[in-house]
Amino acid sequence: xxxxxxxxxxxxxxxxxxxxxxxxxxxxxxxxxxxxxxxxxxxxxxxxxxxxxxxxxxxxxxxxxxxxxxxxxxxxxxxxxxxxxxxxxxxxxxxxxxxxxxxxxxxxxxxxxxxxxxxxxxxxxx
Amino acid sequence: xxxxxxxxxxxxxxxxxxxxxxxxxxxxxxxxxxxxxxxxxxxxxxxxxxxxxxxxxxxxxxxxxxxxxxxxxxxxxxxxxxxxxxxxxxxxxxxxxxxxxxxxxxxxxxxxxxxxxxxxxxxxxxxxxxxxxxxxxxxxxxxxxxxxxxxxxxxxxxxxxxxxxxxxxxxxxxxxxxxxxxxxxxxxxxxxxxxxxxxxxxxxxxxxxxxxxxxxxxxxxxxxxxxxxxxxxxxxxxxxxxxxxxxxxxxxxxxxxxxxxxxxxxxxxxxxxxxxxxxxxxxxxxxxxxxxxxxxxxxxxxxxxxxxxxxxxxxxxxxxxxxxxxxxxxxxxxxxxxxxxxxxxxxxxxxxx
Numbered sequence: 001x002x003x004x005x006x007x008x009x010x011x012x013x014x015x016x017x018x019x020x021x022x023x024x025x026x027x028x029x030x031x032x033x034x035x036x037x038x039x040x041x042x043x044x045x046x047x048x049x050x051x052x053x054x055x056x057x058x059x060x061x062x063x064x065x066x067x068x069x070x071x072x073x074x075x076x077x078x079x080x081x082x083x084x085x086x087x088x089x090x091x092x093x094x095x096x097x098x099x100x101x102x103x104x105x106x107x108x109x110x111x112x113x114x115x116x117x118x119x120x121x122x123x124x125x126x
Numbered sequence: 127x128x129x130x131x132x133x134x135x136x137x138x139x140x141x142x143x144x145x146x147x148x149x150x151x152x153x154x155x156x157x158x159x160x161x162x163x164x165x166x167x168x169x170x171x172x173x174x175x176x177x178x179x180x181x182x183x184x185x186x187x188x189x190x191x192x193x194x195x196x197x198x199x200x201x202x203x204x205x206x207x208x209x210x211x212x213x214x215x216x217x218x219x220x221x222x223x224x225x226x227x228x229x230x231x232x233x234x235x236x237x238x239x240x241x242x243x244x245x246x247x248x249x250x251x252x253x254x255x256x257x258x259x260x261x262x263x264x265x266x267x268x269x270x271x272x273x274x275x276x277x278x279x280x281x282x283x284x285x286x287x288x289x290x291x292x293x294x295x296x297x298x299x300x301x302x303x304x305x306x307x308x309x310x311x312x313x314x315x316x317x318x319x320x321x322x323x324x325x326x327x328x329x330x331x332x333x334x335x336x337x338x339x340x341x342x343x344x345x346x347x348x349x350x351x352x353x354x355x356x357x358x359x360x361x362x363x364x365x366x367x368x369x370x371x372x373x374x375x376x377x378x379x380x381x382x383x384x385x386x387x388x389x390x391x392x393x394x395x396x397x398x399x400x401x402x403x404x405x406x407x408x409x410x411x412x413x414x415x416x417x418x419x420x421x422x423x424x425x426x427x428x429x430x431x432x433x434x435x436x437x438x439x440x441x442x443x444x445x446x447x448x449x450x451x452x453x454x455x456x457x458x459x460x461x462x463x464x465x466x467x468x469x470x471x472x473x474x475x476x477x478x479x
Contacts, residue, residue, distance in 0.1 A: 036141075037158045039433045040410045058462065060410045062157040062432065063342055066464070 001126040002029040004095055008111055009120035010071040015095065016103075018111060025071060026099040027059070030124045032091045035061045039123065041087040042103045043079035050103070052110050057100050059090060068100060072110040078102035129174035129322040130266045146239035146423040148175040150341050157342035161435040164310050164347055168272035170341035173316065174324060177241035177262040180235040180249065189256045192223065193248070193383055195366055197376040201226050206292045206305040208374050210366045211244060214371040215336050216387030217362035220244050221354065223307055223316075225294040233318070235267070235302060238358050249388065251383075256388070266324030270336055271314035271347075279304075279315060284325075287315060309344065311351035311476060346432050348462055349441060349478035352402050358414055360401060360427045367391050368445065369400045371475065375414035398445035400429070402456060402473045405440025409466035412442040412459050419458040419465060420450050428459065434475060441475045 007015040012042040016050035032038065040060040050056050050070040057068040079101045083089050089098040105111070117122065127148045138349055140151030140225065151172070153160060154166060162171045168316060179462045181190060191198050203226050211219040220240040225233040235434040270278050278321035279287035287306065288295065303318045321329055332338060345355070354360050366375050367388055377389060392440045412431030417424050431442035442459060450457065453472055458465035 036153060037156045039158075042410070058410065062346065062435070063152065064413065065410065065413075 001121075001124070002095065003034075003117045003121050003126065005117045008071070008114035008116065010064050010069060010114055010121075011068045014069060016071045016111070016114065018053065018105070021108070022077070023072060023074070023103045023105050025056070025068075025101055025103060026043050027094055028120070028126065029094050032094045032098070035059065035064065035066055037062050038087045038090045041083040041090060041100070043081070043083065044076045044077055045095045046079055048076040052078065052113070052126055056107065066125070070103065071105070072103065072105050074103040074106040076101050077104050082088060091111060129387040130173055130327050131174060131319040133171045134325055134328050135172065140338070140340060143341070145341055146175065146237075146273060147175065149236060150175060150233065150398060151338075152342045153340040154338045157340070157346065158435050160337060160339040160343035161346050163337035163426040164272045164312055164327055164339060164343060164424070165436055166273065168270065168278050168314070168336045169310075169343065170328065170336035171269040171271070171339050171344055172328065172357070173269050174266035174321070175238035176267055177234075177238065177244065177260065178265040178267075178318060179236060179245065180259045180261055181232040181234065181256065182246075183255050183257040184228060184230055185253065185255045186232060188259075189251075190224065190232060191379055192381060193251060195375040195384070196224075197379055198224060198226060198232070199225070201375075204294050206294050206307050206404070210371060210374060211247065212384030213362055214383060215362070216384035216391070216477040218356065218360040218366060219247055220365060221356055221360060225303060225305055227296065227303075229292065234314075235318070238427075242244050255345040258434075261312055264321060266319055266321045266322075266327075267316060267318045268331060269308055269310075269314065269316045270326060271308045271310040271312045272336075273313060274335060275312065275314035277334050278334040279330060282330055282389075291308055310347040311353075311354055311478070312476065322368070346435050348437055349430050349432050349443070350434050350474065352443065353473060354400070354443075355430060362376055364398070364400075364445065365419075368396050368398050380383075385429075395448055398426070398447060399451045400443055401446045401470045402458065402475060403442045403444055404471045404475065405442070405459065405466055405468045407466040409440050409459075410461045412440045412461060412468075416442070417460040418444045418446070418468075419460065420446075422423040422458075425450065425457075431459075436476050440466070440468070446470070
């Protein structure tokens with residue numbers, strides 16, 4: 001199970017890559033494996049304001065719909081349109097081409113509440 | 127409950143889910159890949175959860191013809207027939223496959239969830255001379271489906287697969303049966319055998335080139351063909367005529383339970399018909415129990431739905447009032463608080479290229 005060291009993780013299986021006050025958000029390898037074949041993805045609209053824990057996006061597999069939560073609060077500044085056209089990117093490259101949205105982080109203090117790779121690995125028993 | 131193949135499913139990477147009280151694999155490697163394997167090559171499904179009823183004795187044919195909608199008297203020995211068990215209101219108790227093993231000798235393959243109810247119904251209507259036995263626990267079954275199923279058959283049985291659909295053969299009399307039937311729209315066969323032989327049969331099917339397939343692909347494959355799923359598309363409150371299964375109802379038979387209701391329906395207008403809906407917009411997958419609107423008014427809900435793996439668009443079925451059943455009728459399906467355009471289309475959704 002791939003769990004990159006340079007990311008922070010939410011208990012609800014999202015990852016965030018922090019670069020200054022911008023965060024890139026996606027779902028983990030573990031999450032995509034649990035969801036199985038993802039056939040629909042809808043990243044949030046640019047300008048949408050979210051609080052940590054808010055539903056920010058939706059992905060659906062053949063069998064189930066799954067909400068994607070914002071790991072931190074802020075404003076959506078970019079959405080990955082490529083996953084709308086090809087939702088399977090979430091399965092094949094969850095930490096890369098399958099990213100979902102970018103957020104302008106409102107309060108960097110919230111990042112401290114997220115897990116590092118080791119804590120997330122422990123959570124999923126990997 | 128577990129089928130005799132439970133350990134094999136785990137060893138093959140099956141993701142187990144609850145279905146009708148059974149722990150069944152929903153998928154192994156992935157629903158899309160398994161779906162494609164059946165459409166393009168060959169898949170193997172464990173269908174051991176389904177029920178096996180044996181009916182025999184003088185009068186067996188007449189007895190079953192009084193309980194089932196299709197015509198067994200007209201079915202030659204060595205053939206299988208899709209047929210429906212109705213309640214007195216003409217509603218569907220179960221849909222099943224009857225194998226005619228002899229003049230007065232039948233094997234019925236019934237839905238897993240309905241084994242107790244079907245058995246109780248048949249026992250309630252038992253007549254002297256006809257012997258009915260629910261032997262579901264003794265038997266396992268596999269469905270081998272896909273354009274390469276014939277090659278798998280040859281490797282398993284060292285002879286050609288019967289070319290004709292709905293043929294039944296006893297591999298070992300009274301113990302092991304094959305029928306060229308299925309629930310996918312592909313060529314193939316279903317193989318019923320003693321539970322103790324299931325593990326070897328499963329392995330032999332995989333060794334012969336079949337891809338293990340779970341219930342997820344079974345559902346998308348059958349929905350592309352508009353084959354109904356009892357409990358979703360069929361119910362005790364809907365008749366087979368409403369479900370579009372008139373082809374499997376022989377109203378010329380002198381009598382069967384539910385016939386009067388169907389005759390009356392036929393003489394008037396059906397209250398609803400099960401329609402095939404193609405989603406026109408790019409939309410999340412439609413699932414069962416999503417609301418369907420016509421001209422902005424809620425009229426019904428979907429009974430089944432999926433994003434069709436073969437076709438790449440959303441498909442669903444729903445009971446619509448007859449005024450809205452014409453091909454081309456526009457409807458809206460609500461998915462997560464938003465409505466997407468869909469259209470009534472001809473069944474089935476999928477036709478072999």
